[in-house]
Amino acid sequence: MKVAYQGIVGSYSEAALAHWQKFPGHEGLYDGIPYDGFGRMVDDLLSGKIDRAVMPIENSTTGLITRTLDLFRYQHVYAEAEHYQPIRHVLWGIKGAELSQIKQVYSHPEALSQCTQFFTDHPWIQPISYKDTAQAAQFIAQEGDPSLAALSSERCGKIYHLEALARQVQNESTNMTRFFMMRRYRDELLALDKDQLLGHLLEEHPQASRLMLYVETAHKPGALHQLLTIFNLFNCNLEGLDARPIKDQPFSYGFFIEVDIQGLAGQAQLFWQMLELASQYIQIIACMEAQEAEISYLS
Numbered sequence: 001m002k003v004a005y006q007g008i009v010g011s012y013s014e015a016a017l018a019h020w021q022k023f024p025g026h027e028g029l030y031d032g033i034p035y036d037g038f039g040r041m042v043d044d045l046l047s048g049k050i051d052r053a054v055m056p057i058e059n060s061t062t063g064l065i066t067r068t069l070d071l072f073r074y075q076h077v078y079a080e081a082e083h084y085q086p087i088r089h090v091l092w093g094i095k096g097a098e099l100s101q102i103k104q105v106y107s108h109p110e111a112l113s114q115c116t117q118f119f120t121d122h123p124w125i126q127p128i129s130y131k132d133t134a135q136a137a138q139f140i141a142q143e144g145d146p147s148l149a150a151l152s153s154e155r156c157g158k159i160y161h162l163e164a165l166a167r168q169v170q171n172e173s174t175n176m177t178r179f180f181m182m183r184r185y186r187d188e189l190l191a192l193d194k195d196q197l198l199g200h201l202l203e204e205h206p207q208a209s210r211l212m213l214y215v216e217t218a219h220k221p222g223a224l225h226q227l228l229t230i231f232n233l234f235n236c237n238l239e240g241l242d243a244r245p246i247k248d249q250p251f252s253y254g255f256f257i258e259v260d261i262q263g264l265a266g267q268a269q270l271f272w273q274m275l276e277l278a279s280q281y282i283q284i285i286a287c288m289e290a291q292e293a294e295i296s297y298l299s
Contacts, residue, residue: 007132079180079286084293092162097146106136107151212286235263
């Protein structure tokens with residue numbers, strides 16, 4: 001099974017894929033394919049060039065990663081599993097470099113945004129956005145410049161023979177990123193009547209306890225309230241609600257909604273029909289078994 005991940009060996013996305021490869025029966029099942037862009041990953045998933053894609057969708061420090069989530073809107077893809085990956089950024093330099101020498105730090109924009117306090121404390125250091133955390137470490141190793149450093153994982157330093165100048169650089173000691181395992185809808189699912197989709201997905205994923213939806217409602221008073229009331233009627237706990245602007249509709253918004261569906265009790269079709277009536281557009285972004293984030297504090 002071909003599974004895409006962002007970056008190269010040593011990236012946090014590759015570490016998330018390694019997590020799924022550890023499951024009993026999954027050893028050797030996933031063949032990791034490195035990519036340098038999330039958009040191309042989704043395109044290739046839809047075209048069948050790859051079977052799955054590991055995508056970061058949320059960080060405990062900075063919130064939703066909307067540049068990936070937005071790629072799922074209006075597309076025939078959904079998440080079948082999730083994983084919470086601890087993120088522990090290390091500042092890496094070349095052998096012999098010292099922190100006082102560093103003038104520029106390279107890393108993925110998301111990683112840089114998780115380490116803002118470090119740059120506040122070291123105002124002479126300039127953060128530079130790069131394609132990926134692991135590729136930033138590789139770049140530093142190739143340049144051999146003691147004034148350059150990279151923010152990346154512990155594993156990257158070992159792979160590229162770099163020297164740790166600072167550890168635990170992230171703002172929050174419990175920093176972690178949530179990853180989705182994305183897949184495309186099978187043709188059989190796309191052929192179903194729309195009101196049967198959720199029921200069939202739950203048959204395919206009987207352990208599913210969480211849904212993520214993307215919903216657009218009418219732009220009128222009470223429209224969102226009407227939608228949210230349905231979750232209460234079906235005893236489904238609301239776990240997330242985030243607004244996103246709708247393309248080419250200024251100041252109109254759709255919503256990513258996460259909900260615990262353990263209270264559905266076999267009423268999936270009626271639940272879905274009512275959501276459709278309360279929406280102008282609705283899409284299942286994830287149907288999966290909820291995982292708990294294992295929080296570990298750094299000393």
